[in-house]
Amino acid sequence: MIKKSQNKYVFKIITLSMVFGFVACGEDYVPKPKAYLRLEYPKADYTKSQLDLPFSFEMNKLATKIKSKNLSGTTTSYGLDIEYPTLKGTIFLTYKAIDNKKENFMLFLKDAENLTQKHMIKADEIPVTVYENKEKRVYGLFSEVKGDVASPAQFYIxxxxxxxxxxSLYFYAKPNYDSILPAANYLQKDMKHIMETVEWK
Incomplete structure (x- = not known):
């Protein structure tokens, strides 16, 4: 015959076994992956640049900060920062005069290619698109750098x-390809538009 104290003990064991049994039969817990906001950006509205530079182009009105600087103290080299505060990104443009010298052209070309090559270590892939406009005498290359890299796109013309x-395109935040992808895609279209609308002076 089972005593009352033993009876309570057996009841507790049976109750706990049933609870564990129900819990074990449920679905396994899987942590949710990190999610990123679905970002919507306004349709691009372009206007022709009114800057004292050896070239003109069309830029998006969403770029609210433009910084232009002479890099060499002469009319041969300029830097231009096109900032997009709402997207936390900047398109950096660098202009250099070739002065009809083949050695200058080859040096500038090598520097542009090296900029893209620097990202190859962390890049997943680098699709390249050739650009050519014979009428405007504009020839170049657009490189999209996929992966957790500092600059997800570059071009030269x-x-x-x-x-x-x-x-070249840079973001203020630490590079995370998935999180910056919507903004990167948007600004890459602006970069391509710059290439397509450049006119030499």
Missing amino acids: TDSINHFLTG
């Missing part, structure tokens, strides 16, 4: 005689 222009 030139007439191969007098003008050489490079562009």
Whole structure:
């Protein structure tokens, strides 16, 4: 015959076994992956640049901060920062005059290619698109750098005689390809539009 104290003990064991049994039969807990906000950006509205530079182009009105600087103290080299505060990104443009010298052209071309090559270590892939507009004498290359890299896109364009222009995209935040992808895609379209609308002076 089972005593009352033993009876309570057996009841507790049976109750706990049933609770564990029900819990074990449930679905396994899987932590939710990190989510990113779905960002919507306004349709691009472009206007022609009114800057004292050896070239003109169309830029998005969403870029509210433009910083232009002479890099060499002469009319041969300029830097231009096109800032997008709402997207936390900047397109950096660098202009250099070739002065009809083949050695200058080859040096500028090598520097532009090296900029993209620096990101190859962390890049998943780098699709390249050739750009050519014979009528405007604009020839170049657009590189999209996929992966957790500092600059997800670069380009260079030139007439191969007098003008050489490079562009690169950077974000203020630590690079995380998934989180910056919507903004990167948006600004890459702006970069391509700059390439397509450049006119040499």
